[in-house]
Each structure stands twice: as C-alpha cells, then as structure tokens.
Amino acid sequence: MAGGGAGVADLCGPRLLTAADRLSPPDLKTALIREARALGFDSIGITSPDATREAGKYFRAFLEGGGHGDMDWLANSPERRADPRVLWSGVRSIIMLGVNYGPDEDPLDVLARRTRAAISVYAQGDDYHDVIKKRLKILARWLAASTGDEVKVFVDTAAVMEKPLAHAAGIGWQGKHTNLVSREFGSWLFLGAIFSATELPPDRGEADHCGSCRACQDVCPTDAFPAPYKLDARRCISYLTIENKGPIPHEFRKSIGNRIYGCDDCLAICPWNKFAQQGREQKLAARDALRAPALADLARLDDAAFRTLFTKSPVKRIGRDRFIRNVLIAIGNSGDASLAAEARRLLDDASPLVRGAAVWALSQLMAPDDFAALAARAGGEDDVSVQQEWRAAAAS
Structure with missing residues (x-):
C-alpha cells in the first residue's frame, strides 16, 4: 500500500501514540487521501457530524409522508440517521469515499430489446458492499493506527445518510433524482463512510449544479418524483422490483417494461454523465452473463x-x-x-x-x-x- 501504511495484520485497532508520533491534522489528511487513492477510491471528502442537520428534517418529512413504502428499516430509529452523533457519540469527523462504477455502454439501450432483461448497472458485477467494505476496513485500520483513535466503517447497510454526507464533504451534490451527482463521475459513484474520533479539517460542500434541468424527472417511467429532490419510493421501479415482496401493483406493470432488477433511467439520463470516466475496474465490472440476458x-x-x-x-x-x-x-x-x-x-x-x-x-x-x-x-x-x-x- 502506498504512503508507507502498515500491513493489514498490523492494524488491529487504535493504539497509544506519543505526541511525536502524531501527524498534524493537515498532514494526516494529505496522507489519508494518498492511502485512499492507493486503495482504489476515486473520491474522498471530509465533513463534520452535524452536516446532515437540514437533511434530517427532509428525511423525517419523507417518512411521515409514507414515501419509504414497506422499507420499515428506514423508519427504525430515524434520529440515528438524522444525526451521526446519535449513532456514535464519539464521532468527530466523517470521511466519505466514492468508487466510480460508470458503465461502458448506455444502460438505456437494452430497454428497446424487449426480449432481453435490463439489470441495473450496479448489480451486474460483484456486490459492491463486499468490494468496498474490505477497502474501507483497510483504510480505517490505517487511520486508527496513525491516530490512536477509534474508527467505525459503514457501507449502505447502517443508519447513515451517505448522500447528504457526501454532499457536505464535497464529493458531489444530491441531484433532483435524490442520488449523488459528481462533476467527475456523473451519477455513478458507490459510497462508503468512515467515522473517526479524530478531528480532521473538513472540506467545503459541493454546490448544486442541476440548474433548470429536468431530465431525470421527465424520464421516470412511473412518475416517482412528485417534485424535484423528492422521491416516492412506492412508485420507483427499483423499489418495486427489489424491496417490494408482494405482487407488482397493476398500475406499474406496463411501465416497468423489461427492467427486472432496479432502474437506471434517472441516473443514465443525467447530463453530467458525459464528464464521467467510463469503464469500471475489474472487481466492479459487469459479468457478460448479466449484460442483457x-x-x-x-x-x-x-x-x-x-x-x-x-x-x-x-x-x-x-x-x-x-x-x-x-x-x-x-x-x-x-x-x-x-x-x-x-x-x-x-x-x-x-x-x-x-x-x-x-x-x-x-x-x-x-x-x-x-x-x-x-x-x-x-x-x-x-x-x-x-x-x-x-x-x-x-x-x-
């Protein structure tokens, strides 16, 4: 691993460091970025635990309106999502990381091939949770060994508002489709988080660059966006084909077309994708058997x-x-x-x-x-x- 980081076997947890051992916060941040890049992370940004205060209000309104459908896990302990310090009181900095999974072909092309199946881009390769979590753990252990402070790792499965945190950390902004948009990678970033008890210099949040564009709203086959920046999951094809355990409601069946797992329409239509680096790394590459089977x-x-x-x-x-x-x-x-x-x-x-x-x-x-x-x-x-x-x- 670049940057002189210790091997994984040496990174079993925080250890006591002398003042001479510790890097200054700016130097530590520089080293952290170097380590993250060496591990294959394409984006990294740092924010503070209070960065999702406003997002927490919108999240509560989303739940109160029933927009989460049957995803009861979203409604469990909403205060933990709204405030990372409720999840872990010792957190002082949140490190957000992104991995590019931009496709090497237009995901919308398969929709015209009606006897073929459209599988969402993120699901065409190995499970990103497993791929990214291994890297996060390595980076977190390096950080713990460098600071002597405790760390915690999260990838999409815990009560963490990854997208608002990534927005606050400057990785991108939450677009009108409610997903993260990056000026470098468009709508194609897997996200992970490291919570640290070390206070690190935060990055400036990214500005919203959606402007007057409505492409993601207009392309949605089921009108799942009641307004820009608002999603009704009960109408979303990703929810209907993945989270929904019962029959597909009749009103959405024709609109689903040949999308059998998830839906990439609102992501794929985003104009910022033209700046995205195409082609995923080997571990995230699509399997041939899952390309329009x-x-x-x-x-x-x-x-x-x-x-x-x-x-x-x-x-x-x-x-x-x-x-x-x-x-x-x-x-x-x-x-x-x-x-x-x-x-x-x-x-x-x-x-x-x-x-x-x-x-x-x-x-x-x-x-x-x-x-x-x-x-x-x-x-x-x-x-x-x-x-x-x-x-x-x-x-x-």
Whole structure:
C-alpha cells in the first residue's frame, strides 16, 4: 500500500501514540487521501457530524409522508440517521469515499430489446458492499493506527445518510433524482463512510449544479418524483422490483417494461454523465452473463440455478421467486408470443408470487379467446392472490 501504511495484520485497532508520533491534522489528511487513492477510491471528502442537520428534517418529512413504502428499516430509529452523533457519540469527523462504477455502454439501450432483461448497472458485477467494505476496513485500520483513535466503517447497510454526507464533504451534490451527482463521475459513484474520533479539517460542500434541468424527472417511467429532490419510493421501479415482496401493483406493470432488477433511467439520463470516466475496474465490472440476458433463459431458473448465476451478486438477496416475478412482468411486456410457453409452464410453480405473475404475462401475450379458455381450466388454484390475478386478467 502506498504512503508507507502498515500491513493489514498490523492494524488491529487504535493504539497509544506519543505526541511525536502524531501527524498534524493537515498532514494526516494529505496522507489519508494518498492511502485512499492507493486503495482504489476515486473520491474522498471530509465533513463534520452535524452536516446532515437540514437533511434530517427532509428525511423525517419523507417518512411521515409514507414515501419509504414497506422499507420499515428506514423508519427504525430515524434520529440515528438524522444525526451521526446519535449513532456514535464519539464521532468527530466523517470521511466519505466514492468508487466510480460508470458503465461502458448506455444502460438505456437494452430497454428497446424487449426480449432481453435490463439489470441495473450496479448489480451486474460483484456486490459492491463486499468490494468496498474490505477497502474501507483497510483504510480505517490505517487511520486508527496513525491516530490512536477509534474508527467505525459503514457501507449502505447502517443508519447513515451517505448522500447528504457526501454532499457536505464535497464529493458531489444530491441531484433532483435524490442520488449523488459528481462533476467527475456523473451519477455513478458507490459510497462508503468512515467515522473517526479524530478531528480532521473538513472540506467545503459541493454546490448544486442541476440548474433548470429536468431530465431525470421527465424520464421516470412511473412518475416517482412528485417534485424535484423528492422521491416516492412506492412508485420507483427499483423499489418495486427489489424491496417490494408482494405482487407488482397493476398500475406499474406496463411501465416497468423489461427492467427486472432496479432502474437506471434517472441516473443514465443525467447530463453530467458525459464528464464521467467510463469503464469500471475489474472487481466492479459487469459479468457478460448479466449484460442483457435473454428473458427465456432467466424464466427457466430454479432456485439452485438462480443462486449459482447470482453468486456474489446483490440480486441474490431478493431470492428466486421475486426475481422470476420480475422476469414474468418483463415477459408480459415483451410482445413476443413465443415467450408465452415460458409463462404457461410457470403456472405450476410452487410459489404463488410466480404463478400470479405468470397469469398476468399470459393475459398480455395470448389472444383473448385463448386466454379465456385457459382461465376456464384454472379452477384448481387454491391461493387467494393468484385467484385474484385470474379474475383481474379476465376482466381486463
């Protein structure tokens, strides 16, 4: 590791340092930046624990309006998200770090290939939580060994408001799509945080450079932005295909198109992406098998095959049944009648969630008389939710 940092085995935690051992805060910050760059971080900025005070107010309003949908974990202990010092009273500085995952092709191109699946850019490679957390831990151990002070590491899974903190640390700004935008990397940054008990010189927050642009608002297929800088997750395709555990609401099914895991539209359309460095590093690169895979192939995945295909992938977390639900919605939107055979086979799937989605897909692909004849023979269905799908399809 560049910069004379100790090896990982030597960085087991904070140690007692003499005054002569300690670097001055400016020198420590310079060394920290050098270490972060050597570990592959593309952006680094430092802010103070009180930087999200205003963002906390907006977050509470978001929760009160129900915009988080069924993501109950967001509503748990909101005061911890609003104020990092509630999460850890000893924090004196917050180091925000970013890794570029800019795609090497336009993520929107696949949307016109209706028999192919659109998987969000961030999920086409290995799970970024695992990749980035290892680097954060190495950097945090270096910082702890250099200062003798305690540190804590966070990557997206704890009660930390990463985007407002990254905004305050000067890495970028929260755009009208509520995601972070960087002048260097557009909308394509993975974020991580190190909380430190050491007080470091903070960076100046980034200005908002969205101006009058509405591209991210206008491109959203489901109108998930009630206003600039505000997201209703209940309408967001990323929420609907990932966090939502039940059937996809009927009102959004056609709008989902062939997006089977997440949605990149608002990110990919951002004009700042033209300045982004394209091409991800090897550990974050897209797997060829996840670049626009065929819907027919995905529909045939059983649980074992699903787990094999998505080893080390964030997609694996939603499980095979929710994933096949999404694939069936895309099949129903494909306009390809030959895919009806895949949907029909899944009418006998063990999962009611899958069977219900198969009903809808068939209702979109089959001729009305043929579908009516099929529905007449579906009296053996004993799940209430699937029965409702049959009735709704027959009535449409």
